[in-house]
Amino acid sequence: xxxxxxxxxxxxxxxxxxxxxxxxxxxxxxxxxxxxxxxxxxxxxxxxxxxxxxxxxxxxxxxxxxxxxxxxxxxxxxxxxxxxxxxxxxxxxxxxxxxxxxxxxxxxxxxxxxxxxxxxxxxxxxxxxxxxxxxxxxxxxxxxxxxxxxxxxxxxxxxxxxxxxxxxxxxxxxxxxxxxxxxxxxx
Numbered sequence: 001x002x003x004x005x006x007x008x009x010x011x012x013x014x015x016x017x018x019x020x021x022x023x024x025x026x027x028x029x030x031x032x033x034x035x036x037x038x039x040x041x042x043x044x045x046x047x048x049x050x051x052x053x054x055x056x057x058x059x060x061x062x063x064x065x066x067x068x069x070x071x072x073x074x075x076x077x078x079x080x081x082x083x084x085x086x087x088x089x090x091x092x093x094x095x096x097x098x099x100x101x102x103x104x105x106x107x108x109x110x111x112x113x114x115x116x117x118x119x120x121x122x123x124x125x126x127x128x129x130x131x132x133x134x135x136x137x138x139x140x141x142x143x144x145x146x147x148x149x150x151x152x153x154x155x156x157x158x159x160x161x162x163x164x165x166x167x168x169x170x171x172x173x174x175x176x177x178x179x180x181x182x183x184x185x186x187x
Contacts, residue, residue, distance in 0.1 A: 002035075004032035004176055007034045007035075008071060008074070008075060009075070010037050010076075011038050011076050011096065014038045016048065016079045018047035018049040018055070019106075019107045020079065020161060021037075021049075024171055025163075027168040036066075037060050042059055043059060046081060063092050069098075072166055074105070076115050077112055078130065079111060083113075083115050086115045087117065087118040088118065096115055100119075103154065104154070105156065106155050106156070106158050109160070110130075113137055113142075114127050122137060122142040125143070125153075125155055126143045128149070129144065130146055
């Protein structure tokens with residue numbers, strides 16, 4: 001089953017890891033999804049690729065005006081700069097929480113879970129991430145696991161760009177499945 005009539009938001013700003021946005025975006029679009037880049041900036045955002053600045057990507061909507069109601073799923077790519085900027089943006093953390101409240105699939109890779117930490121949605125969840133933020137993830141109440149992809153009730157996480165093949169497959173699978181009744185954030 002294709003992802004036709006599915007809309008996916010990618011939450012990103014300057015410094016996102018290029019492969020962690022480009023590869024899943026391309027895979028979801030190939031399956032028929034409409035994918036939008038949501039940012040704290042208007043216009044364009046700049047990618048980070050293998051330790052240096054890379055190309056620019058068009059922003060489709062500002063997080064201040066974006067609504068989870070308009071999307072079927074959310075992707076938070078990593079990079080060191082991107083999640084660190086987005087995690088302190090209140091509109092971004094509200095946007096993330098809305099996906100959990102609406103029981104929609106959410107995916108985060110590498111440092112992306114930092115945004116989920118600030119959104120207070122990891123307590124009681126099984127996740128993985130880039131190893132350097134393992135303690136942050138555990139301090140947020142999650143159970144960290146060293147696996148290429150971890151799926152927990154509609155939440156998909158992976159450790160790094162090397163995990164992208166498994167991450168993309170699980171992300172697409174979760175979007176196909178749709179809402180997950182147990183996706184709501186733990187309290």
